[in-house]
Amino acid sequence: MSARTKRNVLGVLVDATDYATATDAVVTAAHERRPLALTALAVHGVMTGVLDPAHNARLNSFDVVTPDGQPVRWALNLLHHAGLNDRVYGPTLTLHVLSRFADEGLPVYLYGSTEETLARLIPALERMFPALKIAGVEPSKFRAVQPGEDAEIADRIRSSGARLVLVGLGCPRQEVFAYAMRPLLDMPLMAVGAAFDYHAGLLRQPPPWMQRAGLEWFWRLGLEPKRLWRRYVILNPAYLSRLAAQKVGLWKARPPAPATERPATFSV
Numbered sequence: 001m002s003a004r005t006k007r008n009v010l011g012v013l014v015d016a017t018d019y020a021t022a023t024d025a026v027v028t029a030a031h032e033r034r035p036l037a038l039t040a041l042a043v044h045g046v047m048t049g050v051l052d053p054a055h056n057a058r059l060n061s062f063d064v065v066t067p068d069g070q071p072v073r074w075a076l077n078l079l080h081h082a083g084l085n086d087r088v089y090g091p092t093l094t095l096h097v098l099s100r101f102a103d104e105g106l107p108v109y110l111y112g113s114t115e116e117t118l119a120r121l122i123p124a125l126e127r128m129f130p131a132l133k134i135a136g137v138e139p140s141k142f143r144a145v146q147p148g149e150d151a152e153i154a155d156r157i158r159s160s161g162a163r164l165v166l167v168g169l170g171c172p173r174q175e176v177f178a179y180a181m182r183p184l185l186d187m188p189l190m191a192v193g194a195a196f197d198y199h200a201g202l203l204r205q206p207p208p209w210m211q212r213a214g215l216e217w218f219w220r221l222g223l224e225p226k227r228l229w230r231r232y233v234i235l236n237p238a239y240l241s242r243l244a245a246q247k248v249g250l251w252k253a254r255p256p257a258p259a260t261e262r263p264a265t266f267s268v
Helices: 019-032 043-051 053-059 070-080 090-103 115-128 149-159 173-184 195-199 208-212 216-223 225-248
Strands: 006-009 012-015 036-041 064-067 108-112 134-138 165-168 188-191
Touching (some): 006 225, 012 053, 012 070, 019 036, 019 064, 019 090, 019 188, 036 090, 043 053, 043 070, 043 225, 053 173, 064 070, 070 225, 090 115, 090 188, 090 195, 108 115, 108 173, 115 134, 165 173, 165 195, 173 188, 216 225
Parallel strands (some): 012 064, 036 064, 165 188
Antiparallel strands (some): 006 012
16 A cells, blocks of 8 residues: 555545455565554544544554445545445455465464453354464453553564454554554554454344445444444534535545654553
8 A cells, every 4th residue: 555545534544445455465564574554444433533633643644544434435436536346344354364364374463352252253263264373362451551561562462473463442442552553563453343243253244235335333323322322423424514525625624644653552
């Protein structure tokens, strides 16, 4: 990925990309032993940047930001004539990447979520990809990083032999983690959101027609109304209104410069 693929969606730089290109970027970085930060953003992820300029700058420093939600893909097509026929959905991209890593013998490290979720996720991944090498597994501590702990986490990941870290901490914690840990690791970090829960069988995928219609938010709202109602009832209309303002030129939506300084604290 390069600056040529970056497009301004409400001030957040999103890549006009597809599954094959995003997968190749991760696999290439793994082979070349260089850091790379990737996230897949739906409306909620974009709006976390819109509402928090410091986080927006972090997102704009990511090597790859894929259009996870259909409304983000639509924005790329509407604002920039990107011509994208499909989104690049985090859980599906995860499977594309893991398939390549299994085929090429590249080990992966799973970071985040709970011990219970990881205990269900590992056998599920091994059934899908019998050749997959899982170098290490580490559940979230559900707290802020302690002094020196980030270096200890990086040491554990490096010593495991992993060539990829899948980060499942939830948005925006996982993006901050990937941004903060990228300088400490010579491998890609992918912020994969709910992929751990989906592939562990703890969350049901919406029907394909709902995914194509951009109604996955409605499906998830029905499954977790108490936790998610604010996210969708407030942020979805805010996203659409800002998108319209950017389209007609009432709002310039200038992207902040990519961040360069590591955060003083972040969730682990």
